Amino acid sequence: MGAQVVTITSGKGGVGKTTAVANLAVALAADGAKVVCIDGDIGLRNLDVVMGLENRIVYDLVDVIEGRCRLRQAMIRDKRMPELFLIPAAQTRDKSAVSPSDMVRLCNELRGEVDWVLIDSPAGIERGFKNSIAAADRVLVITNPEVSAVRDADRVIGILEAEEKGTPALILNRLNPSMVRQHDMLSADDVLDLLAIKLIGVVPEDESVIVGTNRGNPVALDPKSRAGQAFRNIARRMKGEEVPFLDLDAGGGLWARISKLGRK
Amino acid sequence: MSDPNPLIQIKGLRDGLLVSMGNAAWDDLRVALMEQIEARQSFFQGARVALDVGSQIFHVNELSALRDTLSERGINLWAVVSESPTTEKTAQLLGLATRISKPRPQEMVRLPAEEIGEKTALWVGRTLRSGTRIEFPGQVVVLGDVNPGAEVIADGSILIWGRVRGVAHAGANGDQAAVVCGLDLSAAQIRIAGAAAVPSERSGEVRPEKISLKDGVLQVEPWQANQS
DSSP states (O other): OOOEEEEEEOSSSSSSHHHHHHHHHHHHHHTTOOEEEEEOOTTSOOHHHHTTOGGGOSSOHHHHHTTSSOHHHHOEEOSSOTTEEEEOOOSSSOGGGSOHHHHHHHHHHHHTTOSEEEEEOOSSSSHHHHHHHHTOSEEEEEEOSSHHHHHHHHHHHHHHHHTTOOOOEEEEEEEOHHHHHTTSSOOHHHHHHHHOSOEEEEEEOOHHHHHHHHHTOOGGGOTTOHHHHHHHHHHHHHTTOOOOOOOTTTTSTHHHHHHHHHHO | OOOOOTTEEEEEETTEEEEEEOSSOHHHHHHHHHHHHHHTHHHHTTOEEEEEOTTOOOOHHHHHHHHHHHHHTTOEEEEEEOSOHHHHHHHHHTTOBSOOOOOOOOSBOOOOGGGOSTTOEEEEOSOBOTTOEEEESSEEEEESOBOTTOEEEESSOEEEEEEBOSEEEESTTSOTTOOEEEEEOTTOEEEETTEEEOOOOOOSOOOOEEEEEETTEEEEEEOOTTOO
């Protein structure tokens, strides 16, 4: 059985690629799968920070590719989950240190060993992005309900289609249900209307994500976090389970319904 | 520039140089390559080079020596293209690419002018996403949306069976009789010949519209079944 290689990308920066990779990885690993995350953002690594593993880095992706260490040596075991690993990006090199064919080879080597390979793509549509999607079986495009982010997502989807990577699925991140209700923010329907691809999850705006990111504790581990629940649902959908969506018409599901009750 | 060398051909790629080696002994080729590089130092300085070595067989030490030699001269060898599986493997071992992605052909269709008349239209059966640009020296029909950041540029008229939020430029060659029709043009930037209209906040329901040029001004009218 081979691993599925999933790349998370967005075009625009700062919409939550790294956070999503960390959360989906812990959610998948918490379910017993063996998961490797690869930080594809060479020169600007930060997946290690979000996962709370920065002080354990000895070897990185470029070391593996240039043959300075074995693949195993660059796989940092997560401090919480024994079946979760991170291959960090090199901080002192740039994107040209890795080629798309390097990524394909690396992922092929991983396929026999794990269940999931999650690749955190850098922002943009240049070399780092091309590296990150080269090996992907499946791509998830993440965006915020902001016009600029949606525009970039549209561009990225167009490139993925042109590269024959298939139509990606969409994660809509940081949706604020009350702003949507007041028509101050694009709704999930507005975004889907433009992008016209399959939605795999909506993650509500949630302060606990920021706290978790800063502390290196992905919120998918927090049973009380709404965003964590959303990421856990996405992980289950990635495995092919049918998980009902949060009630979007009500503007964001349970939480919105509770706040509605409060206002009555 | 020095004389063209029959053993070596140098071609510019989108993101670097492609050096193709002729059929000769590797020692001769290497000498010829280094001569070229020495003769045109400033040209090669800092270049990204892909090497097409034909059927030459390389082993790790030769290829890594070459990469080092090149990098001493400020040349970044990033790919080795070869017909030989051994060489490909060697290149991969060294972390070099073995395929050069060919520049994607732009979405442009060039037909001889005489074949494009009133009867010819380009059929685009999908949504155009941001960054896509369709240029055609005739009429264009789009079945799908034109998203923000996408452009349709036609010498003739444009008919879009979908929502237009990008740019549609009809009569790009100056044809004032060209029109733009769309199911929803309310957020589009429409140009016909030399005239342009940016989206105005139109109230009311979205309806199919036809935009044409009258006396140098773009005119919007409903696009209805009873029209000719």
